[in-house]
Amino acid sequence: MIDRYxxxxxxxxxxxxxxxxLYLIPVFGLxxxxxxxxxxxxxxxxxxxxYTLGNFRDAWVQxxxxxxxxxxxxxxxxxxxxxxxxxxxxxxxxxRATGHWPxxxxxxxxxxxxxxxxxxxxxxxQTMAQLGLTGTIWGVILNGVGGGMPFTIFLCTTFIRQxxxxxxxxxxxxxxxxxxxxWRIVVPLIVPVLATVGALSAxxxxxxxxxxxxxxxxxxxxxxxxxxxxFFGEYASNWPAIFAALAISSIPVMAAYFALQKQLVRGxxxxxxx
Amino acid sequence: MWMxxxxxxxYSFVVxxxxxxxxxxxxxxxxxxxxxxxxxxxxxFQQIFADPIAMGAIRNTILLAVVVTVAxxxxxxxxxxxxxxxLRTRSALRMAFFLPVVLTPxxxxxxxxxxxxxxxxxxxxxxSAGLTALDHDWLGEKxxxxxxxxxxxxxxxxxISMVIFLAALQGIxxxxxxxxxxxxxxxxxxxxxxTLPLINGAVVINTVLSVIAGLGQFDQVYVMTGGGPAExxxxxxxxxxxxxxxxxxxxxxxxxxxxxxxxxxxxxATQYFVLSRRVSQ
Numbered sequence: 001m002i003d004r005y006x007x008x009x010x011x012x013x014x015x016x017x018x019x020x021x022l023y024l025i026p027v028f029g030l031x032x033x034x035x036x037x038x039x040x041x042x043x044x045x046x047x048x049x050x051y052t053l054g055n056f057r058d059a060w061v062q063x064x065x066x067x068x069x070x071x072x073x074x075x076x077x078x079x080x081x082x083x084x085x086x087x088x089x090x091x092x093x094x095x096r097a098t099g100h101w102p103x104x105x106x107x108x109x110x111x112x113x114x115x116x117x118x119x120x121x122x123x124x125x126q127t128m129a130q131l132g133l134t135g136t137i138w139g140v141i142l143n144g145v146g147g148g149m150p151f152t153i154f155l156c157t158t159f160i161r162q163x164x165x166x167x168x169x170x171x172x173x174x175x176x177x178x179x180x181x182x183w184r185i186v187v188p189l190i191v192p193v194l195a196t197v198g199a200l201s202a203x204x205x206x207x208x209x210x211x212x213x214x215x216x217x218x219x220x221x222x223x224x225x226x227x228x229x230x231f232f233g234e235y236a237s238n239w240p241a242i243f244a245a246l247a248i249s250s251i252p253v254m255a256a257y258f259a260l261q262k263q264l265v266r267g268x269x270x271x272x273x274x
Numbered sequence: 275m276w277m278x279x280x281x282x283x284x285y286s287f288v289v290x291x292x293x294x295x296x297x298x299x300x301x302x303x304x305x306x307x308x309x310x311x312x313x314x315x316x317x318x319f320q321q322i323f324a325d326p327i328a329m330g331a332i333r334n335t336i337l338l339a340v341v342v343t344v345a346x347x348x349x350x351x352x353x354x355x356x357x358x359x360x361l362r363t364r365s366a367l368r369m370a371f372f373l374p375v376v377l378t379p380x381x382x383x384x385x386x387x388x389x390x391x392x393x394x395x396x397x398x399x400x401x402s403a404g405l406t407a408l409d410h411d412w413l414g415e416k417x418x419x420x421x422x423x424x425x426x427x428x429x430x431x432x433x434i435s436m437v438i439f440l441a442a443l444q445g446i447x448x449x450x451x452x453x454x455x456x457x458x459x460x461x462x463x464x465x466x467x468x469t470l471p472l473i474n475g476a477v478v479i480n481t482v483l484s485v486i487a488g489l490g491q492f493d494q495v496y497v498m499t500g501g502g503p504a505e506x507x508x509x510x511x512x513x514x515x516x517x518x519x520x521x522x523x524x525x526x527x528x529x530x531x532x533x534x535x536x537x538x539x540x541x542x543a544t545q546y547f548v549l550s551r552r553v554s555q
Contacts, residue, residue, distance in 0.1 A: 045399075089280065119296045210496075
């Protein structure tokens, strides 16, 4: 009876639709301004006046967004790939091995969930600079992979612990190595949690700003958020071109969102169920 | 065992070792170049507590974390309760409220900067509604800068709170709510006595997540105000980056990181224990 559609429900539905429309106004403003001619001084939220595609050309050429997109894609893919492989490999013995060390190792990694990133920021930058890793994508990739370990290992270990041991034990009896058991039996079973980890790390890496800002500003590998930040400084008054740059940069992540909406939402909500 | 070695190595290199070194450097006069530095005890911390700008950053960080956590969770819970009803557009609504979550914070920050500019859309809307008294330079005035950034952060991350609450709400057996309804409990009583106790786990996770994110906040503040005007909206992360990377006060910066770490650790642990005790009761 609680699920019947009543007048009350209709009122609620209308109210929620109205709030959602209001909620997405900034996104509408983004698109509206991105297409407006520079001399079109109408408000960000009014439709009218001259529209043009020229902003996108300006943003692409003067904003040098092409190389930035490439850099963001390479860094994101490398981090996601490494996080998934290294994280899953570490989670298997932590979840399955006997003795005290797996438990301590689990706490060792879980501690990283609480250690704030600010603490490592300056000393790590010094080490990376001495190793010549600042100004290269490797410094940022290492940062992303190391920083992603606690969350990845936390999720994968919890997931593997819930799997039945029977298949692995049968495989080990039949002469399979522990790594073989992991690769052939465990990996296919943990694909759902790896997909969650991959999707969440991809969004986090694509959007990350502070580390790329410190490591890559002025190099040839500036990522999209860094490039946009610099473009904003260079073209402070040219809002339509800046907004076109923002729109171009949002396309990959928006496309991924609409394509993978279920996995992403499930990842955000399901990953924190303990 | 060997399978865990790559993870241990990269995690130690990126998180554990520099965090330990940072905690030690906070008590030295480290200049950012050497591997060791002379011990100075609590001098850096004394300087922080005597520095109005640094203290302002600590205050701003706590204020931002509290405001964002409360607003984001109250509004996120309301949205979750709404889209948990049998609405025809529920999946579209869910998608709309979640969309800003995946938007790059830098991008969202610039969009809001433009809307909140002196001649931006927010002020235009206020003027056309006749509320000229509210017309402000939202990001340019000390009184409103930090609060305006809070609004943007809540707008962007409300969707995370919503989906976590929603997952918990969907786990509540329908019979319980219906039984309370039959017994004559009104909407508010049903929420307080049935729904809220059953989603306590989600409340813990949501508040811990938003407090940690709030205390570490950098991106939106950097993009929208840069910590200004006159450092009135600077957070700890902004102050650490400015001290460490722009003015070369490395030891001072690491000491601020230690303060940030202590605040985050204490708050997260307290929250976890206090709130999860309530869950088990």
